[in-house]
Amino acid sequence: MITVTALVISFVIKSFVAQAFWIPSGSMEDTLVYGDRVMVSKIQAGPMKVERGDIAVFEDPGSWLGPMPQKDRGPVVGAVLDVLEFVGVVPVAHGNHLIKRVIGVGGDHVACCDEEGRLTVNGEPLDEPYLYPGDDPSDIPFDITVPDDSIWVMGDHRSNSSDSRMHDDGTGATGSVPRDHVVGQAFVLLFPLDRITWFSIPQTFDDVPAAGST
Helix, strand or coil: HHHHHHHHHHHHHHHCCCCEEEECCCCCCCCCCCCCCCEECCCCCCCCCCCCCCCEEEECCCCCCCCCCCCCCHHHCCCCCCCCHHHHHCCCCCCCCCEEEEEECCCEEEECCCCCCCEECCCCCCCCCCCCCCCCCCCCCCCECCCCCEEEEECCCCHHHHHHHHHHCCCCCCCCCEHHEEEEEEEEEECCCHHHHEECCCCHHHHHHCCCCC
16 A cells, blocks of 8 residues: 555656656767756746756657667566656656757747857857857757747757757747647756756856847
């Protein structure tokens, strides 16, 4: 009975409060690396609250992932892990979720690049200390407006990230992620223990004006 109660509580927490996720790629290096575990808030920093600079987990908005190879974990181990992932006891390690940094929100004008090679949001240039060492802000020029109720996302390892830039038609309409696909905001790196980190919005986003104000 105690075990069942614990599983029910875990499921409720996973569904409405917070959930652990496993990092499946290098698109967010060096902020997050392959195999890291993060905790994602679904309440105060949930789908309607993620803002510029947040690290967001979201469901694949349209074949961004492509075919995903599945490890053969055996029928017994696979079934047990599927149940534990479902109730939230272990981090989600596969499926259709991605993790990227939010660069723009609905109505924002996001472009790359200015004369100094920086991204701009509503005309304000971003100095991005979280970028992977040696990466440019973007090697793909773009100039878009984020649709309402959507977010424009990019990986911190820009040269190794299939993000909004790669899936857009040049307007922002197809590369932006609808907010109803957002699971929540990654607020802490849980594992490995020697890299435990709380995430906050980088200071460079403080000076970005509201959409339509420029």
